Amino acid sequence: MSDSISKLKTLIANIETIIRGKPQEIKYVVTALLARGHVLIEDNPGAGKTVLAKTLAQSISEGAIDFHSPQGGVAFKRIQFTPDLLPMDLIGSHIYDETKKDFVFKKGPLFTHVLLADEINRASPKVQSALLECMAENQISAGDTTFQLDPFFFTIATQNPIEMEGTYPLPAAQLDRFYMKISFGYVSEEVELDIYTNYLTINNGKNTIKQVLAYNDIIHLQQEAEKVYIHPELIKGVVHIVQGTRKHQEIALGCSTRGGITFIKCLKAWALVNQRDYVIEDDLRTLAQPVLHHRLIFRNREAARTALSQIVDAEVNKLSKMGIQSKK
Amino acid sequence: MDGFSAKQNFQQLLIRWVLVVVPTIAIGYVTLRFVNFSYTALNSGIVSQTIYFSFGLLLAYSLYYYGARWVVSLIVLWLAYLLAGRIISRLPGEFDVFYATARFQLYSTLFIIGWIFGLLLAKLRWAHFVLFGLLTVVTLISISDTIDVSLSYILLHIAPVMVYGLYMLFLSPVLTERIEISAKKSAKFLVRIALFVLLILLALFITESLFSGNLKAVEKELAARGAKGKDGKGGSNKDNYDDRNGLMEKTDDGYRLKDTMRVNSKMSSSDKLMFCARLDNYFPDGSPAPLYFVYHYLTRYDPAKESFTRDVNVPSLDELDVDPARLPMYYSFTDTSILRKAMADKFRKITEASVYLSENTWKHAVLSPSSAFHIQTIPVEKDFQKTFLSAYKTYSFTSELNNAYFVYNISASPMLEKIQAQRNEELGKIKNYNRVSSQFVSYYTAYPTGAIYDSISKLAFSLSSKEARPIDKVLAVRDFFLKRNENGKRIFKYSLRAGAIDDPNIPSSKMLYNFLFKTHTGYCTYYAGASLFMLRALGVPTRFTTGFATINRSDKNKGWYWFYASQAHAWTQVYFPEYGWMDFDMTIGNEEQQGAPKPDGTPPLPPPEPWLVLSAKAETIDLKKKQLTASFKNLIFQNTPYELNKIFTRPVDASLCRVLYNKRDTTLAAISPGDSLIIVSYKDEAKQIPQPQAGVAIESQVEKFPSPIIADEIHIRGKEKQAAKKDTAKKKNNQPEKKITLKDIAWVSGFTLGSALLLLLLFPLLYLTYRTIRLALASKGTAKADQLYRATLYRLHMAGMERETETPLEYAEKKIDPSLAINFAGFMKMYLRLKYAQRNLSEEDNRQINQLAKEIGPALRKKNGFIKSFINYFKVGRAIRYFQSPTETENPTV
Secondary structure (H helix, E strand, O other): OHHHHHHHHHHHHHHHHHOOOOHHHHHHHHHHHHOOOOEEEEOOOOOOHHHHHHHHHHOEOOOOOOOOOOOOOOOEEEEEOOOOOOHHHHHEEEEEEOOOOEEEEEEOOOOOOEEEEEOHHHOOHHHHHHHHHHHHHOEEEEOOEEEEOOOOOEEEEEEOOOOOOOOOOOOHHHHOOOOEEEOOOOOOHHHHHHHHHOHHHHHHHHHOOOOOEOHHHHHHHHHHHHOOEOOHHHHHHHHHHHHHHHHOOOEEEOOOHHHHHHHHHHHHHHHHHOOOOEOOHHHHHHHHHHHHHHHOEEOOHHHHHHHHHHHHHHHHHHHHHOOOOOOO | OOOOOHHHHHHHHHHHHHHHHHHHHHHHHHHHHHHHHHOHHHOOOHHHHHHHHHHHHHHHHHHHHOOOOHHHHHHHHHHHHHHHHHHHHOOOOOOOHHHHHHHHHHHHHHHHHHHHHHHHHHHOOOHHHHHHHHHHHHHHHHHHOOOOOOHHHHHHHHHHHHHHHHHHHHHHHHHOOOOOOOHHHHHHHHHHHHHHHHHHHHHHHHHHHHHHHHHHHHHHHHHHHHHHHHHOOHHHOOOOOOOOOOOOOOOOOOEEOOOOHHHHOOOHHHHOEEEEEEEOOEOOOOOEOOOOEEEEEEOEEEOOOOEEEOOOOOOOOOOOOOOHHHOOOOOEEEOOHHHHHOOEOOOEEEEEEEEEEEOOOOOOOOOEEOOEEEEEEEOOOHHHOOOEEEEEEEEEEEEOOOOOOOOOOHHHOHHHHHHHHHHHHHHOOOOOOOOOOHHHHHHHOOOOOOHHHHHHHHHHHHHOOOOOOHHHHHHHHHHHHHOEOOOOOEOOEEOOOOOOOOOOOOOHHHHHHHHHHHHOEEOHHHHHHHHHHHHHHOOOOEEEEEEEOOOOOOOOOOOEEEEEHHHEEEEEEEEEOEOEEEEEOOOOOOOOOOOOOOOOOOOOOOOOOEEEEEEEEEEEEEOOOOEEEEEEEEEEEOOEEEEEEEEEEEEEEOOOOEEEEOOEEEOHHHOOOOOEEEEEEEOOOOOOOOOOOOOOOHHHHHHOOOOOEEOOEEEEEEOOHHHHHHHHHOOOOOOOOOOOOHHHHHHHHHHHHHHHHHHHHHHHHHHHHHHHHHHHHOOOHHHHHHHHHHHHHHHHHHOOOOOOOOOHHHHHHHHHHHHHOOOHHHHHHHHHHHHHHOOOOOHHHHHHHHHHHHHHHHHHHHHHOHHHHHHHOOOHHHHHHHHOOOOOOOOOOO
């Protein structure tokens, strides 16, 4: 346990040398990684999404399935989604090999450990669904062959805010596949000053980032996260929250059961990231927004701002007033 | 309410209709019911009254909700009112204009009251305080008008207003902001309302069960106090007359000639019907001869208080000292000594008068023509019970020479002028008072000393000489007031606004002086007072008399007279040897303002005459057969009261009878064994009635009574057995009546309200005590941590650091630790581990618990100071917020 905690600490500290002023977001990303999920980052360009993904990949030494990575560490690929992108551009395609006189499969960029799918909502739904299949099933089907992906496979997708032009918004069913949707936002004045002052060092650091964790460590941490203790009352709390979203008048589409399971997984991983082996009520409040908000469809904007936190706050308040339950 | 769409706004309005307007209408209905019970003048359907009230309320509330300007809308409303009044009064033909306008005025008044309520509720945040106060006052006043009330009756009447007040208090924080509608919220809200109702019920139950003993004691004491007040000497009788005329202004003892102008300036209040009476007094030609109705004689002038008062030791006072309200139905009281005390034998006759008292009249004194010696209570016919609450018949020893047409109605008819002249001639036979006892004369001519009184006596001597006949002196005084100046105008004028002096501290003698020598303007008390002094100065025995002026207004119902509050009057009575006391009313008629007289109403039907009245005790009641057995010792048989030498028990047939309790109809089932009853059987041709026989003992006549005795009316007098037992000792069965004054009610409700408020005020401290005790009692580590957690959260909350939507850990990290410099966050982390990881306590954890327990008190005191920390525990609103769920904030953007 303490071993895992120290490893996590080093990982986070390592990423923080490059990504300044975003401890919470780093934690979210690591949480999603430990919960074996994927992250959707909705933000404007230039907030540091790519750097985060790349740094994460570089911090971990080579993986089990040999995907090539030029900088060392586990494999990292980045795809810039555009409206004319085709599924084969992601998956790869069968190419006629003159020497073998046969079609061989040329693997696309999806065959990797850490994938940065940039501006996912600019691609056509066809491409989006191709990506989502491998996210959900951890496998790629091309023609008659099905390739297994590495269990590590971790996607960081980004999307422009919906209001921007030329986008294909992700449907609710596909949004549901992302464990978390987070927003980076701009850094504070002091942090920005720090970045501008030291941009050279930071830039150099990108290339010389240390590999602090082994591939197996991540697999171990993922197992460790599953062992985190969650109190029955907290599970009840999650049930209440999930059901609350379904009953709320201002919410058109409530949270699915898959969403609930994801929530539990994320809660456990988050506890571990916060160096605990048990979940507390605060975690519910912190994670409800990134984990649940993008799964819900609200009837109006007012509700989108307040409805979920109403439900969660009421539940957390109830939990905080509950006394210590005696052991059975 | 800005910033929302019209639809949302309307939705909000609808919610407020349900939450605010509907309860207010309900309380309005309840209050109107009470008021209607107390004031029959309003009587025109409570439901329609409520409808008008609610209409005004709804309209105003909705209008002002949308931000209407109140001045403008009030002006529009006023114009609409005037216009509608015009239209209604001009409706042609069969439309009963008077009725329509009276009702219209009532309804429009209620509409405007509703409007004002709506305005207050929509505009003022603290409107519920105003309304609560207003409603309480109205309810208290309407209760205080009721006699025969018990404390539970008061509580029952006060309870709706109290509940309404609490409800609005409970609701008011919700109303200041937008109300969210969601299934969850409304369910929660409903639960809160339900809890509130439960709480109220619980409170009522506790009050009932805890204090019922005490309340009964209070009730008894109140009853005893009320009885004591009446048992005292006549002199200490409180005059509860609420007459805005100014004459009947209440003092402990008698009337003062002091400024009453402020009360008088409104004539409208004097339209109240006080009583009506049938007076069996006619001139020889058959036309009715009205007599003034006497209330009290104020025989003594108290120079210290400068007021006319009633006196205890009066030589031969012909005033009947009995409380008619305490005479059982059909019972009579006769004081034949009054025939002697009237000190008259010439031109005397016995005059019968039936007096029907309305609810406005104080029913504890006899109102009758002068020198009443007999009184009997009689029932009021059912159809008239709304207007008249009680009635009695009196016999007075009156003078044929006396009537209300003295002095100022001379010009009414030649016949009256002739009668006046005859009377003066007859009384002129009296030359002096030599044959009357000197004690009597000196008492009634007692004259105070002082410069003002001297100047009055000087004035009197300038009008007449000491040697003149008494009647000449009286006429001289009369002529003095009737004098006209060179322009032919009267010098003395009648006015309710007696001069420009508006200072109650000016002694009344000074005002009297001003009246006589300067302003020449006053109302009856001035005239009566001035003429009393002048006549007494001249040696004529005179007394100050209060009562009602009798005005004959219609010949439609001969012998019937109606008395309104404006007829309350004061005048002088002058004694003539052998002829007795004569009314001399010196008051100048009001020439300028002769208001249209109110028409006389319909006289009540005379009640049927009973042949038998039993004062009985119920023994057994058979509801199926509608029979009961009653034991009795006192009875009135053919109008003669008897007391039997033993107790008789007889069956009574109640199958056709009316049962009354507190003058309201009830059923036979309301009678329980042991109740004291008045059983009345009417003279009815169909029944065989035994006739009283001279010389036969009453007991043997009772034996001949039919069995069962057929009852026509049963009045339930008392539910208390003790009272009945006590009363049998007395011949006059005087059951003490509970009369609860406004003060008592105010005291009781004030006490209840006060203790409730005190409890509310002490609530935060009590809860702190509870938390501290729980903490002290918790011994085990985890339990202690738990209690410490709760106690600390509460203490921090009360210290002004309220937790909003943060979790306790965030709260500790962000709010508490930076401002208090303690390690509450550390404790919280430990606590959460205990709570959610189910670990055992380590040494370190115990240390942390003890440290926080030690640190928290001093840290809070350091921050707020000891006194402020203490004062913080009286912030009830804050304590209540502790138990509420935190108000939601917007999502942090993720």
